[in-house]
Amino acid sequence: MPRIEALDVAKRFGRITALDTTSLTIEDREYVAVLGPSGCGKTTLIKLLSGIWQPSEGRILVDGRDVTALPVEDRDLGYVFQNIVLFPHMDVWTNATYGPWVHARHKEDVDHVGTEVLDLVDMLGERGLFPSELSTGSQQKVALARALANRAKLLILDEPLSGLDARVRLDLRYALRRVVKDLGLTAIHVTHDQEEAMSVADRVVVMRKGRIIESGPPETLYDRPKGVFTANFIGESNFLEGAVRRIRADWAFVEFRSGYILRVPAKGLLEGDPVVVAARPEWIALTKEGFGNVIPGRVEGRVFLGATQRLQVRLFTSDLVSVDVPASQSLNTARDVLVSFHEANILVYPRPYEGLQEALKLE
Amino acid sequence: MIAGLLDPDAGRILLDGRDVTRMPADVRQAAFMPQTYSLFPHLTVWENTTFSPQVKGWSESDRDVLAREMLSMVHLIDRREAFPRELSGGMQQRCALARALAAGSGVLLLDEPLRALDARLRIELRSELRSLIRHVGTTAIHVTHDQEEALVVADRIAVLRNGELVEVGPAEYVYSHPASPFVANFLGEMNFVEAESFPADGGAVRLVVGGTNLMAPAREGLSGRVLAGIRAEVCGVLPQEWGAGQGVEGIVKRRLFMGRRISLEIDVPGMGLLKAKPLTANARWAKEGDAVFMTMPAEHILLFPVPKGGVAAALEVE
Incomplete structure (x- = not known):
């Protein structure tokens, strides 16, 4: 025993x-x-x-x-x-x-x-x-x-x-x-x-x-x-660096480059905090709705993964993110898309003092 | 044989239309990058990269321009003075790639280039490798x-089995139109069952297997008894009472959490153990012992002739 x-x-x-x-x-x-x-x-x-x-x-x-x-x-x-x-x-x-x-x-x-x-x-x-x-x-x-x-x-x-x-x-x-x-x-x-x-x-x-x-x-x-x-090590994640602009009730509003904002749970955050927002490729989606937790972007590449396809989307914040969508989902020729980040599927971390790249390094 | 390390017993090899079959490896325009990278341990990143141009008698200034370009491309220009032992596995791989590229070849031959690396690093570097090669245009x-x-790195996939090329085509095509049960299973875990097929409307067939009816896209020249296959990753699960759409009922025997997906083995009466690999978000609730409805979308069902030696032999890798 x-x-x-x-x-x-x-x-x-x-x-x-x-x-x-x-x-x-x-x-x-x-x-x-x-x-x-x-x-x-x-x-x-x-x-x-x-x-x-x-x-x-x-x-x-x-x-x-x-x-x-x-x-x-x-x-x-x-x-x-x-x-x-x-x-x-x-x-x-x-x-x-x-x-x-x-x-x-x-x-x-x-x-x-x-x-x-x-x-x-x-x-x-x-x-x-x-x-x-x-x-x-x-x-x-x-x-x-x-x-x-x-x-x-x-x-x-x-x-x-x-x-x-x-x-x-x-x-x-x-x-x-x-x-x-x-x-x-x-x-x-x-x-x-x-x-x-x-x-x-x-x-x-x-x-x-x-x-x-x-x-x-x-x-x-x-x-x-x-x-x-x-x-990042267990499964893959997208990371966006931003800062908490304001807090209202249970929500924090995080601002990214070019002024785009996502709403995230406020727990443990203070206004002004530099943060990293993480979301897995299968947790975010493309949407047609122009409101809610969305950031616009442009599809730069596509990788076939079998049952799913992975899109490389350059957000207007200039971050490159991977979005997994069903392989059957066809993309219209206009490559401009709205990427939806659901509040329940977002992780928020303090920005690492050594820098994000260093904190993620695999070797 | 493409690199020139082995002579073919029959046939010819052409590079840009030129017959190179009898040309020795070192004068072919094909750079071979082995699994182990084979960097010179006593040479720096810079010296490793300029090795081939130097042997070929390039001038120092030409060599510098080339090496600088290649090392920038693989993000190693800042480490040009380092020796291989001071580099991580990923960096050694990039250095080997820079050296292969600097050899100025028209063709890059990569033999399991990611094999020596950790699982997570492999995932990261395979995307990088693809964009690098795209960028170089070789x-x-x-x-x-x-x-x-x-699937991730290639424009086109060639599947080899027992020394024979069994199918060549774009990844998506080979995945959705596999030539044989072997190819289908090799590109993603499959469920196979033998079924009786009957013509139906609209280019479809009705499959009867273990008392269940399933619709599937017809395949020309195939009727009567067939082998039907569906990939585990396109099969989902629903609580049995919610069962909707095409599928079968069964009991979850095994459940393995794998992160993005959950791997389930479902005992289906009349069909045996079937595998489903739904996304975790859609199947988190399913536990061992649960009665479930396993969805099998008609458009994903593939039909094959029943293999003469049995399904197991048709799938055997070794």
Whole structure:
């Protein structure tokens, strides 16, 4: 029943800080995804949590017990890596039951565990095959079965799907989540793929530059991200820079370049505040109505995305925004359009002191 | 073979009408940009970019003008003194692109140019790549395994399978008129069911599948037993009691939140597990176990001959 706590942990290599002072609690049976761009410190964080590395500062508790100095081999956890590590000369069954076998469990025990874990990942039928006879997706399933066979209650997944084909990845996402939930495990899954993080986890932890910048349930992070970086990193967003001109009752009126104004919820805003207004491409629309929360613009480009098309619209504020409309929506030849920003689908942030571009940077 | 790195066993390759089949790679007007970028680690951004013009014996002033132009275009002019290891992955890619462009070739060959990058950065850079190449006005051939990337960057898509070109055309055309179930499925997850088709009015057919009637656009030369397909992303869901329009009833078995869209697997009696990927705003309410009406707009239903070896084999990638 592992509840994991990282208390003020940090990892420094000389003058380089891989992970700045960080605290994170992972509840028992929680599936947490740690998400961030390359070099954000996410790999460092799980190496500390799993005991592969020792933190330079801080402590790590498992169920209240201090395990900071306990090496990885003495911890009760299963580990799945991006690079699939199977013994090539052993068949699926022997690979999966390797752990219990090494621990000299009874044969019935080993048989029982092997059957159970291979059944969980849907590979029981392939028990006699060798890794070279399996697709990479199936190989990773066997690696997962092997990690589960140790009966550890904590599962560490280090980019487990990154080496796989796009389609296989989708199937395995569901398999991972199902196995973790069925067995009541605590799972920590590191990935750079936003969609993957959102679809597997109960909670997503977003990291950047060696720090955790926010965490929350996937739908909350997508719908109401707390900061501009997350708004851009998880899904895409359009950003408009403006300033609060006036506040009337529950509404703030934000003015953009060339004097265009949008009405937004006033919560937490003061007149004169420099702000950034964010809206996802699927949250804004083209309208024929010349009133309400609209800004005029001109269509500069169009990208076919399958069921939808993405229009690049140069607003008269001179900002370029992406607007997703149904692929079936035809545009009249006049390319002047009105872009409608619905109040309920607008996010407002204080303008970052380091500048918007810097605050959004992915690397 | 287009780059000249491999010789064809048969056939010819023409560049601007000129036969280059036996011409070695280094004298062809085709610049190859590999996945790994292959920048010279000991040369700066500037030196990497001017490498090819220098080898070709360009004068220093011509080289400077060219390099300046190319590096401005890829927004790296401020980092011209940096070495590759000091650059981010995205910058290295842009530097490799500048170098390829500075080689002055008529054709740019991009082999999975975004593969080494993080998922989010890839999305950002693919749009940038498209506008850059448009701006330069060069011909580009971009190899990718990512369907969405192909749709976004290209004017035209060529789908290859088992060493064979199975369809070529503008992205929108290939997406809406796929030549085979394989192409259809490759450009976006499909649902397939076998159905009996009967002629109907107005260029339509009536499909009967598992006791349900569905209308679909007719396809010339196709009648009787057919394979009907519809993309997951054009299928929506409604609460079952609101069911309206064309569709089928079922129970949600799986739900995965993916951000912009929600991926649902719906168990439909008589048809099996079908997939729908509606926009999140339209389907947020749907939970596992819910009884839903899955909409299937008639205009999006595609018809194919029933594949002889079965549907699964017709879709197999490897």
